[in-house]
Amino acid sequence: MKGRMTKGLLLGLALILVMISLAACSGNKNKDSGASPAENSTGSSGSEQPGKLEKVRVSLWDRSNSPSGQKLGDTIIVKKLQEEAKKEGLDVEYVILPRSQESEKNSVWMASGEGPDIIITYDVNAVFKWAEQGGLWELDDLLDQYGPDIKSMIGPALDVAGKYKGKRYAIPAMRMSTAAGANMKIRQDWLDKLDMKAPTTLDELYNVLKAFKEQDPGGVGKDNVIPWALPAISQGMKGFFFGPMWGAGVATDGPSSEMYMPSGNFTDGVFHSPVVLEEGKEYFRFMNKLYKEGLISREFVTDVNSQQYLQHYMSGVAGFLESNEDPWMMTKETRKTVPTATWVTVDPFIRPNGTQAITEANLYGLFNLVPKSSKNPAAAVKYLNFLAKNIKLVQGGIEGVHYKEENGLFITIDPAKNAEEIDWYFKDLNLITQGYMGNPNKEQLKTLYMNEPNADEIADILDPYYKAYENYGKQVPLIDTPRPVSEKSIANITKFLYDALSKAIIAKDFDAEWEKVVSGWKKNGGEAYDAEVTESLVQMNWKTTNE
Template sequence: MKATLNRGLKLSMAAMLIPSLLIGCTGGANPSGSTAATGDAKKAADPVKLEKVRVSLWDRSNSPSGEKLTDSLLVKWIKENAKKEGLDVEYVTLPRSQESEKNSTWMASGESPDILITYDLNAMFKWAEQGGLWELDTLLDKYGPDIKKLIKPALDSAGTYKGKRYAIPAMRMSTAVGPSMKIRQDWLDKLNMKAPTTLDELYTVLKAFKEKDPGGVGKDNVVPWAIPAINQGMKAFFYGPMWGAGVAMDGPKTEVYMPTGNYTDGVFHSAVDLPEGKAFFAFMNKLYREGLLSKEFVTDVNSQQYQQHYTSGTAGFIDSNNPVWEMTVETRKTVPTATWVTVEPFKRPNGTQLTSLESQFGLLNLIPKSTKNPEAAVKFLNFLAKNVAVVQSGLEGTHYKVDNGVRTVIDPAKNVKEIDWYFNDLNLLTQGYMGPPTKEQILQINAADPKKEEIAKLMDPYYRMFEKYGKSYPVFDTQRKVAEKNGVNITKYLYEKLSKVIIVPNFDQEWDALVAGWEKNGGREYDKEVTENLKSINWKTTNK
């Protein structure tokens, strides 16, 4: 299910057959049987020399069977079929949670893969300004015709700096994707309660989960709201709840997984510099002290405890990227009656309901200057464009079939084992396959699943929520030098301190210390620069 839900109808099936590489022929025959003729014949028989290209690949350590990522089915398919176009592909893995650190190290050392992947626009601006990236306009025109056809809207949206292209962005097939709040409907039903619509109502529901133990797991085992450690690799967030507290997404998307801040009266303030931000974390501190949050979340740096909480059936509320159907399936392995449902955005202090809507582009493909053959890197991305169906859905006839223009999974269990845990990370040019599907399309996509009716019932509200309440965040197109200088330190600092303010007994004192440290790390200068950028793009606040 996870592999198919975010895919699009408008994208036609890419050709699966790859043209054979033409081998150069010799000139006219030499009837004398000379050495030259023999040499020409030998040359024609030699295999083509392959162009090496090293490609970044996130390793999420999520193989269901312990299979090595680089030995997976589709990785092997790509490597074998790329050879037919003269490319020798080597995947270079990096832990997803170490993206920023690893990319910076690679760029500084000159040892980067030929295709570097990131979501960080500012990093692209910085490296382009420093001369660390290849300009791609001419290369894209010459070697990327299929790329340009496939992702034109994304190319029009991002990837340039000072009028020159330095990144090939992946195109989001649907902007109606992202984190969402989920809650155990079976628990609500047992308590005769409705899903919360405000933070205050959330507190009441979490309190009831803890005190009345609707799941029968034992009061000491109930985790009303499951969260992992607050770090770059976290798998659960604060987006929905913080929107509900009145914090908006008026700043640039960052690695701090929460709404960035508010742009009010022409001035941007980061979340930690807002009374709404303080009120939210005071709320979290209250929840923690009353046992309504994961007790040891600070040490759960790999999100293993968090995952155990919801899969074992002890958790009641979560804000995460996990689709509700996927979570329901996982939890039902332990609790057959478990059902997770999407929670609509909370009503904010001003009465509005909002959630973050993704931009038209996502992942950025960069080619560092250390790459000796940038042509081969663009050729590889063009190879992916020609075979985009494979990295969107697997192999036709094996993992999916096409019915009325929609790809439907043949055997969900087979896909879970063979491709679902990694294939989206091989897809460097599109994110998803279709726009937000209708309920009827969800049924068709999951035609082979006996639970298709329930899947549609649970997933349809998720897509409709983004259509109804989604607001885009700002995208800047210029270098931000303060962010380059201080951004990493600010992010690292906030990860450390936000956990502390949640668990300490003296919240106000610790919050004041957090803000003082944020200022010391350049927070005020950061916000001033964001303000200038928002004015330059005539940004209108999402805080309404």
């Protein structure tokens, strides 16, 4: 706590702060009350009287998925958490809201000042907006004072997320495994029949795709072979360009966008979107070549619901793709039609500078926020610290009842019991971590799939998948400064590029069509967008993911 105050002065300031905070949550631009949250807690414990429980109200999502109609507030882990929290001096009330109403309800709470002490969201833009409006408590001092277990458990996530303009307004949940997101996969059984190895560069990918087309290793008929299964490239589709474009030398130095491809390169202090990079142009020239030679799905432009793409890989006629499924999941699906099919991970392509990279999931997940309407922000941070100290309870349930630890894993004791008692909700109680372990090694994978007859094969398929993220994973920058140009133009830019890039891929005259891509991007505010990203990356001292 910064400084010493008398009790009368402290209580007087607290009353003033409550009045100011209510106005701030209604849109008042008074962003700072002049005192830190720690100074506004009532005493070192945050409670008015020694031994008195501190009330803390916490958001809890209801997914309406109870298998027996049980009320979420009456479940075994909720009751256990409330019981254990009392030992820490906290009286916990869970404020239950339908998961589908999270965004709407959070907005109402922030405007009315009637929300719980902890609200949760995945929407980082909402965090920034509320911080800018002065509707959130700054948490740096509170985290230092009341969150030692939080800091020791999720330090890496705190390093990259939760701040706005250099001040902390959110405590992020940390993803325990970042092995998630776009990854390239190929049919190993097809490679084996052709006595070929998985490609390591875009040039090698071309040779493999051409061999798939011409030699039909799956025996599906040359006219039916889809060397590279690809749906429409608009938002929400199943196909991505991350891996291949990384291989062309395009990086992910810009913010996440609605385009399922790398965002661009930050070179010599300047950010460039892919459409103005020579590497970006040459990548789409490569795709144009594949299209002309029948090496990608011929009608991908019209496959706006991914149905054709799904049919291609699940029926066994596709040989290569990039998606966010893991290779074992895809193998299981394809084996329903082709029992010998085996999808495996393709390691990131070697880029022109000799490096390799894959875009991994962010280290952070949901955000825990303390609205200014909270009268005791210290209690909110204490609750999150309590969760960190009791993390296994919300990671696996009650040890000896719901799980046992083996080889670093939580092994379910009675799946039917867990399905009834905890599986449908308890992970939503975990506001500190998402998951409970990092990337599993091969022996752990065998343990995880020990009830499967082919556990060893599954481990062999999944081990390289996890290792790719461990060895080559790159994080996307999280820009924590306002970007008004982006807010105004990003929707138009991405909408334009969905159409323009598709036309470039199928164009008879690629160079003429590419000129339209670049000119249209400029007309939609692309240059101003890049300039704004440049300014933000410079302020962040960002380097590059292209190393």
